[in-house]
Structures are given as C-alpha cells and as structure tokens.
Amino acid sequence: xxxxxxxxxxxxxxTLLKYNLEKQGYETVVSMDGKDVMPTALSEKPDLIxxxxxxxxxxxxxxxxxxxxxxxxxxxxxxxxxxxSEEADKVKGLSFGADDYVTKPFSVPELMARIxxxxxxVMPVQxxxxxxxxxxxxxxxxxxVMRGERHVHLGPTEFRLLQFLMEKPGHVLSRxxxxxxxxxxSIHVELRTVDxxxxxxxRALNDxxxxxxxxxxxxxxxxxxxxxxxxxxxxxDTE
Ligand code: CA
Numbered sequence: 001x002x003x004x005x006x007x008x009x010x011x012x013x014x015t016l017l018k019y020n021l022e023k024q025g026y027e028t029v030v031s032m033d034g035k036d037v038m039p040t041a042l043s044e045k046p047d048l049i050x051x052x053x054x055x056x057x058x059x060x061x062x063x064x065x066x067x068x069x070x071x072x073x074x075x076x077x078x079x080x081x082x083x084x085s086e087e088a089d090k091v092k093g094l095s096f097g098a099d100d101y102v103t104k105p106f107s108v109p110e111l112m113a114r115i116x117x118x119x120x121x122v123m124p125v126q127x128x129x130x131x132x133x134x135x136x137x138x139x140x141x142x143x144x145v146m147r148g149e150r151h152v153h154l155g156p157t158e159f160r161l162l163q164f165l166m167e168k169p170g171h172v173l174s175r176x177x178x179x180x181x182x183x184x185x186s187i188h189v190e191l192r193t194v195d196x197x198x199x200x201x202x203r204a205l206n207d208x209x210x211x212x213x214x215x216x217x218x219x220x221x222x223x224x225x226x227x228x229x230x231x232x233x234x235x236x237d238t239e
Contacts, residue, residue, distance in 0.1 A: 002119065003027040005046035007037055007063070008081065009055055017050065020108050021115075034058030038066060041073055048119060050111075051098070053082035061096050068097035068155060075143065077118045077156050081106075094196045099157045100189075110188065117184045122156040131166045134213060134226035136205070138166060150208055157182065158201040161194075165214070165224040174221040198222055 004026045006017050011032075018028050031040045034057040041049065049067065053060040060080060067073045080098040094101060099121075100114055131138040137146040138159075145152040145162065154162065160182045165173065173181075175194040182197075183189045202214045215225045 001025075001027045002048070003029060003044065003046045004115065005041060005044060005049045006030045007049060007055065007060065008032065008052040010052075016108065017111075020112065024112060032056075034060075034063060037063050038070070041067065041076070042070070045072070046076060048077045048079070048115060050079050050081055050115075053080055064096045064098050068153075074153060075122070075156055075159075077122050079111075079114060079118060094193065095200060097155055097200075099155065114188060120184060121160055121182060131163065133166050133169045133224065135210075136162075136166065136213070136224075138163060147205060147208075147210060152204050152207070154201065154204055157197050158204060161197055161201050162205075162224075165222065168223075170223060170225050170227065172215075172217045172220050172223045178222065 002025075004021050006014055006021070006028055008014050008017065008030075009032045014030055014032065018030065021028050029040065029044045029046060031037045034055040037051075037055075037058065051060045051064060055063075060082070064078055064080065067076060067078060077100075078098045079100045079102055081102050081104060083104045100118055102111055102114060130140055135148045136152075138144075139146070143159070145154055145159065161178060164178060164181045175191045178194050179189060179191065183193075198214065198216075202212060205214070206212050211226075213224055213226050215223045217223065
C-alpha cells in the first residue's frame with residue numbers, strides 16, 4: 001500500500017487531506033510539528049511526503065533539505081505545500097530538493113493529480129538495462145548513479161531527467177519533451193521547472209569538479225554530450 005506522509009500544522013487541512021487520500025486508497029501518516037518530521041519519516045518510510053512550508057519549530061524548507069541529505073530518505077518524492085506564491089520562493093523550494101510545489105489554497109483534485117503524476121514518475125522501471133555514457137553510469141536495480149568512482153546523489157526528478165538524457169546521448173531534447181517524459185506532461189508544470197531541475201542535476205554531476213557534460217542549446221533544449229563541442233550558451237546560475 002502506498003503510504004503518504006502529511007506534514008501540516010493546520011488541523012482542518014490535515015483532516016481534508018487525510019480523508020481524501022484514504023478515499024483514494026492511500027495509507028497516511030501525519031506529522032504536525034517540524035521537530036517530529038525526521039523521526040516519523042525515518043520510522044514510517046513514506047512513499048511520498050506532502051510538506052508544508054510554514055511549520056512550528058522547523059520550517060518545511062529546512063526539512064526538505066534534511067530529507068535529501070538523509071541516506072534512507074533521499075529518494076522520497078516531496079511536494080511542498082505553501083501559502084507563498086512568489087516565483088522566487090517556488091524556485092527556492094525546488095532548488096532545496098522538492099519535486100513539485102502546490103500553492104495554497106489548492107483544489108483537492110489538482111493535488112491528487114499531482115500526487116499520482118509524481119508517484120508514476122518515480123516508480124521503479126522494471127527490467128531496465130543499465131545505462132552508461134562517458135564516466136556516468138546508472139544502475140537501475142540499485143537506483144544509483146556513479147560518476148567515475150563517485151556516487152552521485154540525485155533526487156527522483158533529477159534521476160529521471162538524467163535517464164532520459166542518457167537514453168539519447170548527444171541528442172538535444174527540448175524542454176517540452178523532457179517535461180512530457182519526466183513529468184508526464186502535467187499541465188501544471190512550467191517549462192522553467194525543467195531548467196531548475198537541470199541546474200540541480202548539473203550541480204550534482206559536477207560536484208567534484210568534473211567536466212560539465214550537460215549542454216544547453218539556446219531555444220532548443222538540453223543534451224548530455226561528452227564531445228568537446230562548444231557550449232552554445234553559458235547557463236547562468238543565479239542561486
Ligand atoms: Ca502551516
């Protein structure tokens with residue numbers, strides 16, 4: 001049974017989410033205080049976490065980062081719930097490791113659709129051949145990425161992005177096609193979201209100072225490419 005952890009301090013919203021998720025056949029576990037989140041997540045091992053931004057004691061954004069740094073939880077998909085609607089906050093949430101972002105007030109059917117889309121996105125790919133290109137290796141059975149001898153830590157969305165890029169090395173994939181492949185063509189996701197996750201993927205792959213192999217092609221998209229062709233555009237990293 002798929003277990004969803006609800007991290008939210010508004011009782012009314014917890015009740016609403018719990019009721020609707022259980023009606024859809026999900027098991028739920030609730031945490032209403034920031035300081036309970038890590039112990040509960042570690043003992044319950046949820047399949048997805050709905051994480052409120054404003055929480056007592058520890059803010060959701062810090063928890064998001066903590067979850068991504070914790071070995072047992074690092075692959076857990078996270079949807080941030082927040083009253084903040086500023087674009088900058090959204091990008092911040094995604095860059096701290098969230099996979100999706102829902103602004104309050106939200107409609108329950110919309111949230112359900114996003115949960116289903118995200119769970120589908122991170123489902124293990126059966127009998128998948130391992131992929132390697134240059135010094136990058138994806139081991140699907142262990143859900144692990146290596147760069148040379150180094151273990152690359154990726155969130156679920158970056159893992160899927162890398163998979164699609166690695167399936168067609170040297171080919172430029174448009175942001176639209178990446179959005180469709182990785183996010184399932186969710187109408188709620190903006191093209192800019194692809195850029196944010198590409199930036200995270202690039203940072204993780206080059207973390208030990210390796211050569212940047214993700215090529216940004218102006219108004220065309222992205223490619224993974226070990227050839228020495230000139231990068232058409234220098235991507236700006238504003239964080
Ligand atoms: Ca709150």
